[in-house]
Amino acid sequence: MLITTENLVKKYTMGESEIRALDGVSVSIAEGEMTAVVGASGSGKSTLMNMLGCLDRPDSGEYFLNGENVSRLPKDRLAGIRNRYIGFIFQSFNLLPRMSALENVELPMQYAGKKDARGVAERALEIVGLAGRMRHEPGKMSGGERQRVAVARALVNDPALILADEPTGNLDSKTGEEIMSLLESLNAQGRTIVIVTHDADIAARCGRSIRMKDGRVVS
Amino acid sequence: MLFLTIIKVALKSLVANKLRSFLAMLGIIIGVGSVIAMLSIGAGAQKDIMNRISMMGTNLLSIRPMQSAERGVSTGSSRQNLTLEDAEAIVERVDSIDAVSPVASSNAQLKYFNKNTRASVIGCAVTYPYIGNFEVEHGRFFRESEEESMARVVVLGSETASELGISGKQLGERIQIRGISFEVVGIMKEKGGAGRFSQDDSALVPYSVAMRILFGMDYLSNIDVRAVDGADLTEVETDIATLLRSRHKISDPENDDFRVFNQADIIQTATEVTDTFTMLLGGIAAISLLVGGIGIMNIMLVTVTERTKEIGIRKAIGARDRDILKQFLIESLIMSGVGGALGAAAGIATSEIISSASTFSTSVSPGSVALALAFSAAVGVFFGYYPAARAARLDPIDCLYYE
Ligand SMILES: Nc1ncnc2c1ncn2[C@@H]1O[C@H](COP(=O)(O)OP(=O)(O)OP(=O)(O)O)[C@@H](O)[C@H]1O
Numbered sequence: 230m231l232i233t234t235e236n237l238v239k240k241y242t243m244g245e246s247e248i249r250a251l252d253g254v255s256v257s258i259a260e261g262e263m264t265a266v267v268g269a270s271g272s273g274k275s276t277l278m279n280m281l282g283c284l285d286r287p288d289s290g291e292y293f294l295n296g297e298n299v300s301r302l303p304k305d306r307l308a309g310i311r312n313r314y315i316g317f318i319f320q321s322f323n324l325l326p327r328m329s330a331l332e333n334v335e336l337p338m339q340y341a342g343k344k345d346a347r348g349v350a351e352r353a354l355e356i357v358g359l360a361g362r363m364r365h366e367p368g369k370m371s372g373g374e375r376q377r378v379a380v381a382r383a384l385v386n387d388p389a390l391i392l393a394d395e396p397t398g399n400l401d402s403k404t405g406e407e408i409m410s411l412l413e414s415l416n417a418q419g420r421t422i423v424i425v426t427h428d429a430d431i432a433a434r435c436g437r438s439i440r441m442k443d444g445r446v447v448s
Numbered sequence: 449m450l451f452l453t454i455i456k457v458a459l460k461s462l463v464a465n466k467l468r469s470f471l472a473m474l475g476i477i478i479g480v481g482s483v484i485a486m487l488s489i490g491a492g493a494q495k496d497i498m499n500r501i502s503m504m505g506t507n508l509l510s511i512r513p514m515q516s517a518e519r520g521v522s523t524g525s526s527r528q529n530l531t532l533e534d535a536e537a538i539v540e541r542v543d544s545i546d547a548v549s550p551v552a553s554s555n556a557q558l559k560y561f562n563k564n565t566r567a568s569v570i571g572c573a574v575t576y577p578y579i580g581n582f583e584v585e586h587g588r589f590f591r592e593s594e595e596e597s598m599a600r601v602v603v604l605g606s607e608t609a610s611e612l613g614i615s616g617k618q619l620g621e622r623i624q625i626r627g628i629s630f631e632v633v634g635i636m637k638e639k640g641g642a643g644r645f646s647q648d649d650s651a652l653v654p655y656s657v658a659m660r661i662l663f664g665m666d667y668l669s670n671i672d673v674r675a676v677d678g679a680d681l682t683e684v685e686t687d688i689a690t691l692l693r694s695r696h697k698i699s700d701p702e703n704d705d706f707r708v709f710n711q712a713d714i715i716q717t718a719t720e721v722t723d724t725f726t727m728l729l730g731g732i733a734a735i736s737l738l739v740g741g742i743g744i745m746n747i748m749l750v751t752v753t754e755r756t757k758e759i760g761i762r763k764a765i766g767a768r769d770r771d772i773l774k775q776f777l778i779e780s781l782i783m784s785g786v787g788g789a790l791g792a793a794a795g796i797a798t799s800e801i802i803s804s805a806s807t808f809s810t811s812v813s814p815g816s817v818a819l820a821l822a823f824s825a826a827v828g829v830f831f832g833y834y835p836a837a838r839a840a841r842l843d844p845i846d847c848l849y850y851e
Pocket residue numbers: 241242243248249250268269270271272273274275276277
C-alpha cells in the first residue's frame with residue numbers, strides 16, 4: 230500500500246465548540262490507483278487531503294506513506310517528503326504571481342536542489358500542452374492554462390502521489406475535461422492520484438471513490 | 449534553493465514595489481550617507497593636523513601652562529604661570545637647545561581699509577619661523593632690534609594677507625590690529641592645512657608688542673623650543689622640567705603647573721580631539737542607521753503579511769522553514785545593501801560638496817565606506833531577522849487558505 234491511515238483525528242476548536250474535521254479516518258490506497266474523495270461540503274475532504282499531503286499533522290492516529298510512519302515527523306522532514314513524493318494541484322491554482330510559467334514549474338526542483346531544472350520544466354510544460362506559453366505570467370493566462378501549469382509543477386519532481394483538491398472546480402466543463410484527461414494519462418503511466426471532487430461524472434471515471442460525511446469515511 | 453534564484457526573486461519583488469522599497473531604504477541611505485560624510489570630516493581634520501605637525505619638524509618641544517595637580521590637556525591661555533624669564537632661563541641653563549621662542553597669542557580683529565578679518569595674533573620671537581619651519585614669502589620677518597624697540601610691525605600668514613587683500617606689493621602699508629596701527633613687513637609662505645588647524649590664518653608680531661601693547665599680558669601662552677639636531681629629546685624634556693620646577697618652587701612633579709609636550713604628545717592630543725569629534729559625529733549617524741533599520745523591519749513585516757499565500761505555496765511544494773527564512777532575510781539584506789550603496793554614493797558626494805563649499809577639508813577613507821556598508825548589511829540582517837523568522841514559522845495550511 231502506498232497510503233495507509235489508521236484512525237486519523239483532526240480537531241478544530243472554535244471558541245466553545247469543537248469540530249472534528251477528521252473523526253477516525255482509516256483508508257488504504259494502493260500504488261497506481263486513481264481515487265476520488267467525495268462528500269458534502271464541510272465533510273473533511275480537504276482536511277484529509279492536507280493530511281495525506283503531509284501539510285498537516287493529525288491530533289491522533291497514524292499515517293503510513295510508502296511504509297513509513299510520517300504522522301509525527303518534524304516539519305523539515307515533512308517539507309522534504311512534500312517536495313519529493315507529493316505533487317499538489319489546488320482548486321485555486323496557487324501559482325506564484327510575477328513569475329513566469331517556467332519559473333513556477335522550476336520551483337519544486339530548486340527546493341530539491343536539482344540541476345537542469347530549466348530543461349525538465351520545459352518538458353513538463355510541453356507534456357501539458359503549454360509549449361508556447363512558457364514565458365507568460367499566470368496573471369496573463371486563462372484558468373485552464375493556469376491549472377495546466379499547476380499540473381506541470383506537480384509533476385516535475387516525479388512524485389509517487391498526486392493530490393488534486395477540486396482541480397476542475399474553477400474551470401468550465403470543457404477545460405475541466407482537459408485537465409481530467411491529463412490526470413488520467415498520468416495515472417495510466419502508473420502514478421497514484423487522489424482527486425477531491427463534487428462532480429459525480431469525474432468520480433465515476435476514477436477507479437474508486439471514498440465518500441466522507443462529518444469527518445468519517447462512510448464508504 | 450539556489451542562492452542566485454533567491455536573489456533574483458528578491459530583486460523582482462523589490463522592483464515590483466519601487467516606491468515602497470525606496471522609502472524603506474531612505475533611512476539607510478541617509479544613515480550611511482551621513483556616517484560617511486561625518487567620518488570624512490573627522491578624517492580630513494586629522495589629516496590636516498598630521499600634515500602641519502610633520503611640517504614642523506620632529507625635534508620641537510612646546511611648554512604649556514597647566515593648572516597644578518590637574519592631569520590631562522588644557523587649553524593653556526587662561527593659566528598665568530609661564531613667564532619670559534622662564535623662556536630666558538631655558539636658553540641659558542638647558543643643554544642642547546637650538547632656539548627658543550616665547551609665545552603670547554590671542555585672537556584679534558585685523559583691519560585694512562574696509563576689509564576685516566579675525567586672525568590668531570601670535571606674539572613671538574625672531575626665532576619662531578626657524579623653530580616651526582616657517583618661511584617668509586614676501587618681504588622679511590621682523591628683526592631683533594624691532595623686538596627690542598617694540599616696533600609695531602607684523603608678518604601676515606598667507607590666508608590672513610589674502611583676506612585683507614594684501615599681496616607682496618602692499619608691503620609697507622599699515623593695518624590695524626585691535627585698533628593699533630602696524631606696518632606690514634612680510635607675508636609668510638603658505639603652509640597648507642585648512643580651517644582651524646591652519647597656521648596660515650595667523651599674524652605674527654614681536655612678543656614684546658603682543659604682551660605689553662596688544663594684549664596686556666605678562667605671562668606666556670606657551671614656550672616653543674627647538675632642540676639641536678640629534679639631541680636626546682627625553683633628556684632635554686627632563687632638564688626643562690627640572691629647571692621650571694625649581695623656578696616655580698615645585699617639589700612634587702604631581703603638582704607641576706606646566707607640561708612639556710613633544711611631537712608624540714601633540715599628535716596624541718590632536719588625535720584624541722579628532723577621535724572624540726569623529727566618534728560623536730559617527731554616533732549621531734549610527735543612530736540614523738538604526739532608524740533606517742526600523743524602516744526596513746516595518747516594510748518586511750508588511751511584505752510577509754502580503755505574501756502569506758506565497759509562503760503557503762512555497763511550503764506546499766517543499767520549502768523548509770529555513771528556505772523561507774533565507775529568502776526574506778536576503779530580501780531585507782538586499783534592501784539594506786542597495787540602500788547602503790546608494791547611501792555611500794550620497795555620502796561621498798556630500799563630502800565633496802562640504803570640502804569645496806566650506807573650509808573643512810574632508811577625506812573619505814575606504815575604511816569608513818566599508819564600515820558603513822558592513823553596518824548597513826548588519827542592520828538588514830538584524831532588523832530583517834524578526835520578520836523573516838515570523839514568515840518561516842507560519843503554518844502552511846493557514847497560509848494556503850489565507851485570504
Ligand atoms: N483552519 C480551520 N479552523 C477551524 N475549522 C476548520 C479549519 N479548517 C477546516 N475547518 C472545519 O473543518 C471541517 C472540514 O473542512 P474541510 O475544508 O475539510 O471540508 P471540505 O470537505 O473540504 O469542504 P468543501 O467541499 O467545501 O471544500 C469544516 O467544518 C470546517 O469548517
